[in-house]
Amino acid sequence: KAGVTQTPRYLIKTRGQQVTLSCSPISGHRSVSWYQQTPGQGLQFLFEYFSETQRNKGNFPGRFSGRQFSNSRSEMNVSTLELGDSALYLCASSPGGYFYGYTFGSGTRLTVV
Amino acid sequence: GENVEQHPSTLSVQEGDSAVIKCTYSDSASNYFPWYKQELGKGPQLIIDIRSNVGEKKDQRIAVTLNKTAKHFSLHITETQPEDSAVYFCAAMYSGGGADGLTFGKGTHLIIQP
Numbered sequence: 001k002a003g004v005t006q007t008p009r010y011l012i013k014t015r016g017q018q019v020t021l022s023c024s025p026i027s028g029h030r031s032v033s034w035y036q037q038t039p040g041q042g043l044q045f046l047f048e049y050f051s052e053t054q055r056n057k058g059n060f061p062g063r064f065s066g067r068q069f070s071n072s073r074s075e076m077n078v079s080t081l082e083l084g085d086s087a088l089y090l091c092a093s094s095p096g097g098y099f100y101g102y103t104f105g106s107g108t109r110l111t112v113v
Numbered sequence: 114g115e116n117v118e119q120h121p122s123t124l125s126v127q128e129g130d131s132a133v134i135k136c137t138y139s140d141s142a143s144n145y146f147p148w149y150k151q152e153l154g155k156g157p158q159l160i161i162d163i164r165s166n167v168g169e170k171k172d173q174r175i176a177v178t179l180n181k182t183a184k185h186f187s188l189h190i191t192e193t194q195p196e197d198s199a200v201y202f203c204a205a206m207y208s209g210g211g212a213d214g215l216t217f218g219k220g221t222h223l224i225i226q227p
Contacts, residue, residue: 004156033214043157043202045214056213059114090156101147102215104156
């Protein structure tokens, strides 16, 4: 059974640009969550999508957005990149119920220069 | 919002000994407590979880205990092996309407000395 697939694995962008990251959840999973991981702040919740609707949102500025498609694949977008956006962005999928547990992908390492 | 404190930040144990990592949470509404293991270059991997209606759960060498009154939960790894070396994260979440995702602790770097 394929796991959670995130693309690309690595990305280098310039300050002020925008970036789109992609996540393919485990087949049959309807919930996709996004997390940001940095050495200073640790793992922080960005947002969660379920059946193409944003179900929950963390405390991040509006420059961070996402969407989910009908096949449950998800994208997150960061506009007007700042140096502080450099991080590992992790996607996690779940069957849908909150108690089923979340399976994480290997992440996309974003570096903003 | 929820706040999760995790201790210690680094733990070094001899191979074969036990390791214990402790977490406290602040929101009494939290009812789901997973533990994740993260190896270098990989995403966090769920190793065990517990719900608030259970006090203890075991899976081979790994066990988790939960004290709802004290808002405290712990991960116990027995007979540690070199492959247990990794960063471990605890997390807490309220799994109901208005849930705001997993709140993670800062992580514990577990080092297994041969």
